[in-house]
Amino acid sequence: MATAQNASYLIGPAPDDPRLTRIVTGTDQSGAAVSLNVVEERPLTIYLNAREIVTAMTIGDHPTYLALGFLLNQGMLKRSDQVTGVDYDAEIETVVVRTRVQTDHEDKLARKTRTSGCAVGTVFGDMMAGLDGVTLPDTSVRTSDLYNLSHTINRTPSLYLAAGAIHGTVLCKADQPLIYMEDVGRHNAVDKVAGWMFSEQQDAGDKVLYTTGRLTSEMVIKTALMGIPTLVSRSGFTAWGVEIAQQVGLTLIGRMKGQRFVCLSGEHRLIRDADPAAQPPEPQKAGRKAAT
Template sequence: MVKQSNKTTSQIIRIKGDKIITTEDFLVREVPITLFLNDKEFVTMVCSPQAVEELAIGFLCSEGLLQSLDEIKNIWYDEENGIVYLDAPGIEAESKFLKRNITSCCGRGRPVFYFVNDAKSMNKVTTDLMITPGMVWDLSDRLEEMSTLFQETGGVHNAALCTPTEVVYFYEDVGRHNAVDKIFGRSFLDKIPLEDKILVFSGRISSEIVIKIGKMGLPVIISRSAPTDLGLEMAKQLGITVIGFAKGEKMNVYTYPERILG
């Protein structure tokens, strides 16, 4: 099966000062993907059309529905119709999750319970991981270098799972939550330990992103953007080091600075 491209082109009129030209420009592709869980329509996600199975699994993990790889009996992607089928007979999804449509925008819908309840039910992250400012800047620079789709379209977010010196996984998606879920899904499938890993991210560090990081058990998140106040409150509860505005040789360390070696 040929994987769908994450980008396409469109004819545009470009105006710069008094110059007007007709040209083509790259656009990021955005598609709806419907997840059928145990033969029942479960949720529709709007995303970039690659690593769709990882997205579906990561989404279920981040919602607390998938706990073990053994729970997945089968998964397959019907690319033509935009449907992911996942068989996990042990999941009682309807009693734990309110069916809703998920958009790629920042205002992603949630049930009436909020993330604070999620945070209170999670274990605090513990780790021996220590990193230097130089490692932070290097990983941030690597994320930017790898973000070729963003450079061409300006329309995606990027996320990378890293050790202090290497990139393990890298994903791009129109939705910043989706990019993190793809990381979650791939690491879940590969059964890799996460207590010594770092998430490097292009988007703002909101409460929802922090909850996802906490559920993964990651001790550090590095972003080229800013955190929110609720995101930091939850990071303090969950034991997560939050680093924002990591660009060039600058960064802000908001929580647990003891993990950043002087």
């Protein structure tokens, strides 16, 4: 079994990065003074060629991956598009993604709607249409790998454990977590994963996506559009998220804690090779770091 200590992340959480948190002071329920380490939140403006697309609130790490993944998952950038440049200006907190051929993003902007996502959860009118013709590979997933992933990920030092108020998304292969992205919005975290996969030309068919957030319609849509056949979460489901997963044949697993999980779509991919009773129970959460 992999452990948090020997898990070899290509990109892992950075709970000790001083740019991502800061200390704030207040009082507790008894009036005593307290100091807490809290997550930073910064605006990041994303351009596609000469057009401003959106300003997202983010913790500020991996801005180019976030910009690429956002544009890909909104259908404004296609995986076949030739990207000629991705430029980040830290001073004005802006990323400009340039393509060789102009895109049709103006039309997509006209159909922008608000979703249930945290932070800037915007989705464009044709994301559902983008699912037409999506075929996910029937890559099997072993329950022993899922238990090992859950064990490893939940014990990895992270911003969530250090400060809370944040979501994590982990790209995995078999029982190995590859990259672990965190952000104030779960959609930002998954967009960073999508941007990394695009930049590194990663195949999606043999991957599992693990998230700490709810399994909503947009999370399911983004996972399917990325070509990942299995989506796993510690959290619960929305009815529309389940319905879309069933429509596209995505394996959807939620409430994965300790010995338990629930699969509401794509049962056919599961290889049940682990005895749930033999798995360790969910550990008590470690207390969040107090500022010193």
